[in-house]
Amino acid sequence: MTERADPFSEIPYGDAIRAPRVPTFDASDPEPATGALGVRQGGSEGRAEVDGMGACIAVVVDGVLFAGLFGLYATLHAAHPEVFLHGRYFLNPMLGAAGNSALLLSCLAASLSARSARLGNARQLVAGLSLTILFAGAFLGVQGAEYSQSVERGLLPGRHYSPREPVWRTDRFRREHARAAEYAERFRPGDPVRPDEPGASVSDVEPLVRAGVVGSRAVFPTLPSEPRNAHVFFGLYFLFSGLLALHVLGGAALWTWLLARARHAADPGPPAGVECAALCWNFLAVVRVLMFPLFYLVH
């Protein structure tokens, strides 16, 4: 009589069929107890779990904060779409894409740093952290260049908003709506060119109406001007991007501290710190990725 094979014999029952253990704080226990929610207690793993939970809470808090800002954007955009269509012509999408790319590359370096920390590879960890800080600096540099351009052109929030040029003279508007820009440029108060007159079709003027340059939502309905409350776009832009830049600045400081710790310590230490920092950092990339089309590409 042959012995029947046990089909489950290859399964390591230490993991697969593990009964819940009673919580213990014995430091010498090689496998700390696991609670009902899967949180381990005691030892370095327990510390890593607490750190991970703290990072998750930070992500949740930031998530709710930025969700409020996205909600504010949705409300204002629904009420005044022309303000956003007008404001976007002053932003350079290529510069925004460059900032996006810098932050995404920084995320890659952060993720590889977390991997190196997990594997205990100190050399790769230092290289990864250095690259993370480098790309974070690149992102802040791009953001600074954008702010510098905005300040030069008088595109500031609130009562400081005083644009140096009308929207139809911006490179982006002229490139996208050449005929509308021409129409607005040759418009004279004493000799107005109406859309129904020869040389100016309704489709030519439509981009100006949609951007609130002319029409009922413009400051001067019969003259090419700008939409009422045009400064709201830049207020929201500076609020969004400034808050994000502050987070990136704080994150860069944290990465610098982690780099100093990794360089000067013989043992890079537990990977939880780097992993948690990478988690929060990646969340900033999520915010930036979602913010990019809302300000630079809005139609």
Add this chain to the structure above:
Amino acid sequence: MSMQAELIEENGPASRPADGTRTSVLSGMRPARLRRGGPSPEELAGSVWAPCAAIAWLLALTPAAVDAVRASFAVALFIAILQAALIVVVLMKLAWRRRLHLLLIGIGAAFSALLLAMISFDRSEYRSDVERFETTLGGPAGPSAD
């Protein structure tokens, strides 16, 4: 007696080895790696190619969104949501490792969605006030005007 039989005899199904693995009756071998305390550091660290591939896609999708907006803004928004999903799934994997993290992130996402929903639906409540403000030349005149 063959070697397989010896092994079976030595580590029979009834015995429980110290490393938590059971010897197979068929092969007479235990799993190569000890799995006490969850996955190994290599498994936790994951492949180096997954984040690289994700970032390559993300970098390629950014200019694609700039181009796609000529067709439709919805396409650009869809690409942005796709990018965010890539980051969350591939790069933020720490969040999904434990049930508590998943619970926290889930609650956060639920609250964010609730907030956005309230803002979206609440707009009709004060829409008339906004319109009255816009039609009034000097802005709201205050309670005395009513």
